[in-house]
Amino acid sequence: MSSYMEDITQQIAAYKTEIAAFRPSGEAALEAFRVRFLGSKGILKELFAGMKTVAPEQRKDFGLVLNELKQLAEEQYHNGREQLQDRPGESGGREADHTLPAEPQRLGARHPISLVRSRIISIFEKIGFSIAEGPEIEDDWHNFSALNMPENHPARDMQDTFYVAKAPDWVLRTHTSSVQVRVMEQGKLPIRIICPGRVFRNETISARAHCFFHQVEGLYIDENVSFADLKQTLYYFVQEMFGEESRVRFRPSYFPFTEPSAEMDISCLICGGKGCSVCKQTGWVEILGCGMVHPRLLENCGIDSRRYTGFAFGMGIERITMLKYQIRDLRLFSENDVRFLKQFEGAV
Numbered sequence: 170m171s172s173y174m175e176d177i178t179q180q181i182a183a184y185k186t187e188i189a190a191f192r193p194s195g196e197a198a199l200e201a202f203r204v205r206f207l208g209s210k211g212i213l214k215e216l217f218a219g220m221k222t223v224a225p226e227q228r229k230d231f232g233l234v235l236n237e238l239k240q241l242a243e244e245q246y247h248n249g250r251e252q253l254q255d256r257p258g259e260s261g262g263r264e265a266d267h268t269l270p271a272e273p274q275r276l277g278a279r280h281p282i283s284l285v286r287s288r289i290i291s292i293f294e295k296i297g298f299s300i301a302e303g304p305e306i307e308d309d310w311h312n313f314s315a316l317n318m319p320e321n322h323p324a325r326d327m328q329d330t331f332y333v334a335k336a337p338d339w340v341l342r343t344h345t346s347s348v349q350v351r352v353m354e355q356g357k358l359p360i361r362i363i364c365p366g367r368v369f370r371n372e373t374i375s376a377r378a379h380c381f382f383h384q385v386e387g388l389y390i391d392e393n394v395s396f397a398d399l400k401q402t403l404y405y406f407v408q409e410m411f412g413e414e415s416r417v418r419f420r421p422s423y424f425p426f427t428e429p430s431a432e433m434d435i436s437c438l439i440c441g442g443k444g445c446s447v448c449k450q451t452g453w454v455e456i457l458g459c460g461m462v463h464p465r466l467l468e469n470c471g472i473d474s475r476r477y478t479g480f481a482f483g484m485g486i487e488r489i490t491m492l493k494y495q496i497r498d499l500r501l502f503s504e505n506d507v508r509f510l511k512q513f514e515g516a517v
């Protein structure tokens with residue numbers, strides 16, 4: 170064998186190994202492979218051109234070897250192309266497979282205040298209460314005076330208020346009673362409403378107080394509405410909200426807009442009444458204030474207090490939520506920390 174044939178045979182073996190091992194890392198590598206071996210100035214063109222220097226008796230065998238090498242290179246080029254097309258996201262890749270299951274979409278969670286507000290609303294809707302809403306910026310009359318809290322009356326001290334500096338008659342409502350006053354003024358009786366909404370008080374922010382919170386107030390006015398109706402309605406609410414084993418108790422209290430007034434406690438959800446840190450060893454926790462609507466209020470709104478009586482109550486949604494979900498710090502509700510909010514995924 171001539172030395173040219175020896176050299177070229179070795180060289181062809183090396184090319185064969187290189188071609189057989191080829192796996193493209195991307196489009197550019199595949200194209201470089203094509204140019205190097207199969208291009209118009211590529212290695213195979215050059216080898217075929219070398220045929221004429223081969224002795225005529227060896228030409229046929231040499232031709233067969235070259236054809237084999239060319240076939241291998243073409244095969245590897247096609248394999249490489251297929252391999253790239255199977256890879257998603259590569260340029261020139263196959264279209265997305267729309268039959269694959271979708272990436273799961275992350276759902277947010279409802280805010281616990283919103284969850285509990287909905288729950289309270291649906292409990293009262295079941296027994297015929299409807300929802301009333303009103304403005305968050307109120308005039309003095311609807312927030313205070315109509316509710317038996319005249320100007321300079323010490324009862325106003327119970328609710329440290331944000332006043333609108335440019336309009337001294339306007340305040341950020343300190344309770345949603347103002348909405349109930351508006352409904353009473355419309356004069357359509359009987360009235361059976363609940364008023365959920367945001368209220369504002371000028372408190373120093375702590376784990377137990379904030380400058381805004383959420384309230385649900387309720388009002389029922391008709392002929393012959395009694396304190397027994399009040400007790401039974403609120404007992405029903407507690408059973409629905411906290412479970413059938415919950416007990417309630419009423420303690421005398423004072424509010425300027427009700428007479429008589431009471432505060433309602435429920436048996437402690439944590440210890441069941443035995444005494445623990447949540448109920449401060451008393452077995453009871455306070456959840457709302459209530460009472461019979463003061464006759465002066467009815468008169469203020471043009472309702473005949475000799476014919477009609479009513480009961481009213483007010484609760485803080487934050488307080489109910491803290492009890493229901495054992496949340497210890499009121500500030501968590503307005504910090505929007507997703508680690509807190511995520512815990513309510515799937516809660517209803």
Ligand code: 2NL
Nearest residue numbers: 346349426458459481482483484485
């Ligand atoms: C509390 C106590 C209360 C009322 C709210 C009310 C409204 C009208 C007439 C009479 Cl229009 N009363 N609301 C009555 C008693 C208590 O709320 O601690 N709320 C967070």
